[in-house]
Amino acid sequence: MSDVFKLIRVIMYPEFSDEYWMAEALKRADIAEQHGEIPVGAIVVQDNQIIAEGYNLSITEHDPSAHAEMLAIRQAGKKIENYRMLDCTLYVTLEPCPMCAGLLVHSRIKRLVFGASDEKTGCAGSIMDLTRHEKLNHQIDVTSGVLGQQCSEKLSSFFKRRRAEIKAAKKAASSQD
Numbered sequence: 001m002s003d004v005f006k007l008i009r010v011i012m013y014p015e016f017s018d019e020y021w022m023a024e025a026l027k028r029a030d031i032a033e034q035h036g037e038i039p040v041g042a043i044v045v046q047d048n049q050i051i052a053e054g055y056n057l058s059i060t061e062h063d064p065s066a067h068a069e070m071l072a073i074r075q076a077g078k079k080i081e082n083y084r085m086l087d088c089t090l091y092v093t094l095e096p097c098p099m100c101a102g103l104l105v106h107s108r109i110k111r112l113v114f115g116a117s118d119e120k121t122g123c124a125g126s127i128m129d130l131t132r133h134e135k136l137n138h139q140i141d142v143t144s145g146v147l148g149q150q151c152s153e154k155l156s157s158f159f160k161r162r163r164a165e166i167k168a169a170k171k172a173a174s175s176q177d
């Protein structure tokens, strides 16, 4: 989409901006956090409607593949009764890992919009780019950094709190000796 068209769309339909949808993905990240999971949330949007959602559930489900994107894409496929998502956009609060970036290529999704970059496992540009790899059979239109600060602050405050909890638990355990 050209920048001019994007601008017109945002002015005419502010509720349909990337920021609007990312705020929806952030709400799903909150649900993950309520489950004691790393707060990552995702939604799939088609024709300006949320058709699927997902949030990290790896710990709860004992499933290393239960990432927000994975769950959202699976739900979207069931919803549209198609394993191809040519006219859909995935919004996710954190840059996809190699597994999820690979899944997005398989899904043929049109757009990926993510918030925070992931310098450790991000495969939409940080450590490598599977989403726009010229040798793969599908390239995705990627927008990064949408509500990026909010998305990364949510993660860093979660890890900070978890580290403090672990430290407190260790202290409590050692004082019982």
Ligand SMILES: [Zn+2]
Binding pocket: 067, 069, 096, 097, 098, 099, 100, 101
């Ligand atoms: Zn993933």
